[in-house]
Amino acid sequence: MSRSSRTGKFIYDPEVEKAACRRRQETKKCKEGQSSIANDSEEDEISMANNQTLRELAAPKLTHQPLCITFPTLAENTSFELKSGLIHLLPSFHGLSSEEPHEYIQEFEVVCSSMKPLVVTEEQIKLRAFSFSLKDAAKDWLYYLPAGSITIWAQLKKKFLEKFFPASRAISLRKEICSIKQYLEKSLYDYWERFNKLCTRCPQHQISEQLLIRYFYEGLQSSDRSIIDAASGGALANKIPREACELIEVMAENSQQFGFRESNPTRRVNEVETSSSIQQQLSELTSFVLQLAVGNVQRARVCEICTNVDHTTDACPILQEDGAEQINIAGGVPAPRRQYDPYSSTYNLGWRVSRPTFRL
Incomplete structure (x- = not known):
């Protein structure tokens, strides 16, 4: 060479x-x-493999499938262990449709950032603690991902949101934001809080601040809309979006602190009755009709001769006895009257009212 x-x-x-x-x-x-x-x-x-039996070939392998997360290597002579206190503070996510993925991610990052040791980075903590916060269907999803496919936290966060916050859910929330309405008998504060929570649930709604204020303003009740216009100097449209938002927020907080109360409210002529009052009137009317029906039945069954409710006037025993007496007289054999018969000539009124007297 x-x-x-x-x-x-x-x-x-x-x-x-x-x-x-x-x-x-x-x-x-x-x-x-x-x-x-x-x-x-x-x-x-x-x-x-050729020399193994079918039972040995069908037996499960003892080697486990590696996790989809590849943890970054630690520095030399550095050890890291997740404490049980940190694991208990982590939020839980089960993969249900009623859960909020963005809210869970935000809370998870807050907990991991507040418990960061000096020897490791926040990236290490998030990747190692993420699997402990998932439950049920969410944990199954993590284990089904390809082994070693995730190396950084941003990649894992993106995969998670793509799975549990798809585009269809974002579209549904955007439609709900655009068509929001203030409920009856709800204050301005309640309506403002519901609107803000709806926007927070969908951070990627891609709706400008101007349109957000417009959708909120169009959904107001006429009374609150008039109050906001008066507070803004005539019309809320004369304010820039930032000023309009601040004005609405101040008025909502004022509504929460003091509220409102109506004194001696006047009833309108064509006011629609509430369902409770209608039900009460119907029940009273039904009770009255039933009382009338029962009274008519009782009145129809009372005998006009002996005032007995067990039979009608036509079926009174007294009329039947008089008829039998007339028959007997016509046959030449008069029927004897009973002594307690009030229609008999031998009836003594003193028999009914007489009672023994005792002298001291």
């Missing part, structure tokens, strides 16, 4: 050439040995 001298010419050195040849041969032999070892191991595995 030749080498350069100070004059710029190359000088051949046989010792250097021999050393280089020896090194090339050793490297070649090492590679051939490694390849032969790999081939031998593959052949051994194939031969071992």
Whole structure:
């Protein structure tokens, strides 16, 4: 092998050439040995598989599937362990449709940032603690991801939101924001809070601040809309979006602090009755009709002769006895009257009212 001298010419050195040849041969032999070892191991595995029984081949492997998260390597002579206190502080996410993925991610990042040790980065904590906060279907989703496919927290966060906050959910929330309305008998503060929570649930709604204020203003009740226009100097449209938002926020807070109360409210002529009052009137009317019906039935069954409710006037026993007496008289045999009969000539009124007297 030749080498350069100070004059710029190359000088051949046989010792250097021999050393280089020896090194090339050793490297070649090492590679051939490694390849032969790999081939031998593959052949051994194939031969071992051919010699195994069906039961041994169907037995589950003891090696577990590696996790999809590849944790960054720690610095030399550095150890890291997640404390149980940190794990208990982590929020839980089960993968339900009623849960808010953005709210969960925000709370998770707050907990991890507040418990950061000095020896590791916040990236390490988030990647290692994320699996402990997932439950049920959400944890199953994490285990089904390809092994080693995630290396950084931003990538894991993106995968999570794509799974549990799809585009269809964002579109539904945007429609709800555009068509928001103030409920009856709800204060301005309640309406403002509901609007802000709806916008927070969908951070990527891509609606400008001007349109957000417009949708909020159009959904107001006429009374609150008039109050806001008066407070803004005639019309809210004369304010810039930032000023309009601040004005609405101040008025909403004032509504929460003091509220409102109506004194001696006047009833309108064509006011629609509430469902509770209608139900009460219907129940009263039904009760009155039932009382009338019961009274008519009782009145129809009361006998006009003996005032008995067990039979009608036509079926009174007294009329039946009079008829029998007339029949007997017509036959020449008068029927004797009972002494307690009030229609008899021998009826004594004193029999009913007489009672024994006791003298001291």
